[in-house]
Amino acid sequence: MRRPRLPALPAATRTPLARLLVAACFCALLIYPWIYSKYLTTTLTQWLPDTSTAFVILAFTVMGLGLNFVVGYAGLLDLGYVAFFAAGAYIAGFLASEQFANAGSVVFGGTVLPGTPGIHLSPWLVILIAAIFTALLGIVIGIPTLRLRGDYLAIVTLGFGEIIPQFVRNGDNLGGFNLTNGSFGMNGIDGLGFGNRVHHAIHALPANFLNELDSRWYYWTALALVVVTIVSSILLRDSRLGRAWIAIREDEDAAAAMGVPLMRTKTLSYAIGAFFGGAAGALITLQAGATSPDAFSLQVSIFVLSMVILGGIGNVWGVALGGILLAYVNYKGLFAAGNTFNSTFGTNVDIPEYSYLIYGVAIVLFMLVRPEGLIPSARRRAELHEEEEEENLVPESSTA
Amino acid sequence: MGTSVGTAAETSRRPSFALVPRLRSRAVAVVGILLLALVAFWLVENAVHDIRQFALVSLNGITNGSIYALVAIGYTLVYGILELINFAHGDVFSWGAMITYSVAISWLGASGHSGIALFGILAVGLVCAALFCATLNMAVERVAYRRLRNAPRLAPLITAIGMSFVLSNLIAVVYGFNYVSSEPLLPRGALFTIGGQAYGWDKLIVLLITVPTLVSLMIVVKRTRWGKAMRATAQNRDAARLMGIDVDRAIAFAFGLGGALAGIGGFVYLVYFTQGRFDLGFRIGLFAFTAAVLGGIGNILGAALGGYLIGFIENYNSGLTWHAPGPSWTESLVFILLILILVFRPHGLLGESLSTRS
Numbered sequence: 124m125r126r127p128r129l130p131a132l133p134a135a136t137r138t139p140l141a142r143l144l145v146a147a148c149f150c151a152l153l154i155y156p157w158i159y160s161k162y163l164t165t166t167l168t169q170w171l172p173d174t175s176t177a178f179v180i181l182a183f184t185v186m187g188l189g190l191n192f193v194v195g196y197a198g199l200l201d202l203g204y205v206a207f208f209a210a211g212a213y214i215a216g217f218l219a220s221e222q223f224a225n226a227g228s229v230v231f232g233g234t235v236l237p238g239t240p241g242i243h244l245s246p247w248l249v250i251l252i253a254a255i256f257t258a259l260l261g262i263v264i265g266i267p268t269l270r271l272r273g274d275y276l277a278i279v280t281l282g283f284g285e286i287i288p289q290f291v292r293n294g295d296n297l298g299g300f301n302l303t304n305g306s307f308g309m310n311g312i313d314g315l316g317f318g319n320r321v322h323h324a325i326h327a328l329p330a331n332f333l334n335e336l337d338s339r340w341y342y343w344t345a346l347a348l349v350v351v352t353i354v355s356s357i358l359l360r361d362s363r364l365g366r367a368w369i370a371i372r373e374d375e376d377a378a379a380a381m382g383v384p385l386m387r388t389k390t391l392s393y394a395i396g397a398f399f400g401g402a403a404g405a406l407i408t409l410q411a412g413a414t415s416p417d418a419f420s421l422q423v424s425i426f427v428l429s430m431v432i433l434g435g436i437g438n439v440w441g442v443a444l445g446g447i448l449l450a451y452v453n454y455k456g457l458f459a460a461g462n463t464f465n466s467t468f469g470t471n472v473d474i475p476e477y478s479y480l481i482y483g484v485a486i487v488l489f490m491l492v493r494p495e496g497l498i499p500s501a502r503r504r505a506e507l508h509e510e511e512e513e514e515n516l517v518p519e520s521s522t523a
Numbered sequence: 524m525g526t527s528v529g530t531a532a533e534t535s536r537r538p539s540f541a542l543v544p545r546l547r548s549r550a551v552a553v554v555g556i557l558l559l560a561l562v563a564f565w566l567v568e569n570a571v572h573d574i575r576q577f578a579l580v581s582l583n584g585i586t587n588g589s590i591y592a593l594v595a596i597g598y599t600l601v602y603g604i605l606e607l608i609n610f611a612h613g614d615v616f617s618w619g620a621m622i623t624y625s626v627a628i629s630w631l632g633a634s635g636h637s638g639i640a641l642f643g644i645l646a647v648g649l650v651c652a653a654l655f656c657a658t659l660n661m662a663v664e665r666v667a668y669r670r671l672r673n674a675p676r677l678a679p680l681i682t683a684i685g686m687s688f689v690l691s692n693l694i695a696v697v698y699g700f701n702y703v704s705s706e707p708l709l710p711r712g713a714l715f716t717i718g719g720q721a722y723g724w725d726k727l728i729v730l731l732i733t734v735p736t737l738v739s740l741m742i743v744v745k746r747t748r749w750g751k752a753m754r755a756t757a758q759n760r761d762a763a764r765l766m767g768i769d770v771d772r773a774i775a776f777a778f779g780l781g782g783a784l785a786g787i788g789g790f791v792y793l794v795y796f797t798q799g800r801f802d803l804g805f806r807i808g809l810f811a812f813t814a815a816v817l818g819g820i821g822n823i824l825g826a827a828l829g830g831y832l833i834g835f836i837e838n839y840n841s842g843l844t845w846h847a848p849g850p851s852w853t854e855s856l857v858f859i860l861l862i863l864i865l866v867f868r869p870h871g872l873l874g875e876s877l878s879t880r881s
Contacts (some may be wrong), residue, residue, distance in 0.1 A: 202684070268865075282859075285858055287808075
């Protein structure tokens, strides 16, 4: 029996100016590869990322947006998001490389020639399977842990973020079976493309992005994934489920008293966050063609979390901006700044080496000065400043 | 996306820290006891297999565990008062190790001395590390946590993570990203041998430093006015304030005490393992936090006990021969243990049931 829906809250994106701004940003991102290759001067290209770097920036933005489901909407601090990145990356490796060459040759829409040993599914299918599997992993991890509150949950997710890379690292000898190649990681992972059969049927679609075109196609694929993630975020946020998340974030006990099923709602946020983490992980792996356990450290989790905090916890536009900004700083800005600094002052400081010092300072400053982030969500800002207003009226809450 | 309103069972469930509704608690208890029995069987089987190896590995476990115990108490003191996981604590520990290196090894040249001179140098190193880390931890509280005391609970936690990165990377700025290492400082001669394998003096010396430290901490917390003020603040901050206790100073004292213990822990780590690096505190800090949870967070005796248990687990896992997963799985095991405790017994071994403040 469906209950009558409450009218949705008016959102900032519904003003014409904001819509125009979003459309303009999207168009700029869409034509960025052409601008980069045709019109930019060398001084500018030193500061702007090339298309493959821009791909990585967008793929990490997808992760930031995925984590926003968990941290931003449901208010669950997840410090082990890298586990989902790792899961997506390795699923992609399993399903699109010669890792399981013993299994014979399974080529289904893959971007390799028929008869190549190993499993080679269509990369689009690989991304989808990786995302779904990672979402299931999120449910499996979530069921025992999401009953825990706040900081305990943070520590347990951090634990999973360490266990899964260690499992991958030790996975070359699981009772004698080599699943993951251990610390060597996997190489020779297929690239994106539509496979020969589709290519012969529809000539407009390339068989393999890498052979036939250039990194622009990867960039557009990542951009498409960003758009899908943003649209999903907005639709889910304004749905019944999204309101349940926000209710839990604001007050778990009150939400439970109002009849929000806590476990199911939390687990769904975790699974949806994991879905996009897995998709981004698979996409990054398909582009890089390789993956190794060293890529999955706590630092990645913190990096993605910083995107959410910097942009504005719970605001999808803020997180998108924070993601693009921070990933840009990490993959291009710091190198460019370091080069400029060194050439100006004649020094030899390796600035990118201290990136995590900079992120640490940024996290602390943001939490102290502007906890609502660059583009705050109106509700979240109200929550964060609620206590400050109450402070003068009532004594601080008892800790006993 | 239409999620239906919760069923009667879900809505009537008392939202509390108790993890499992009553119906399932018995099944969970049975699983927990089975797991414990399995571990006990594994230990007994190993002990029978090679009793000498088992004894030696146990003694090593006590030495490693005492370092975890020192760090774990810092977590538990802060959590007991602020309900905050002080993520930066592990990195305060790293600073302790690095300051010891600077003072005792670089500055005073400990490796060139022996006897009384070495003892004096090490004592200076220990005091410097403890004082520095106490000051550092208090500074972190003053700068990063005090303003957020009334903020939503996740805000100080996220700040703590940020501080952790700041502190560890500051070590990298000062000391670089590589290991600093020293000559062995403690005498490593055999105190006695078990089955042909030596138990070195250094392991005993570590215990001679850590155990009295732990005992004197207990005395400070239980017997002194400062300790009493701290315990009162942990119990009820408002009531403590009404009784005339300066709550800010009591909290600063808890951070200082925890920092000093972490500094001593860092000192012990450096002279025992003879090396240190900027990310040292990450692993040790997480192990120590697990120890604090294992013992019952907020409970000082529990944290010490948990530290020794983690020390045993680490050494049994890497040192025993019969079906041990081996050192490459240690971190996974410790984290799985952490998850199991939180699921089966969130109040730990000695802790009281936790508050439901969210």
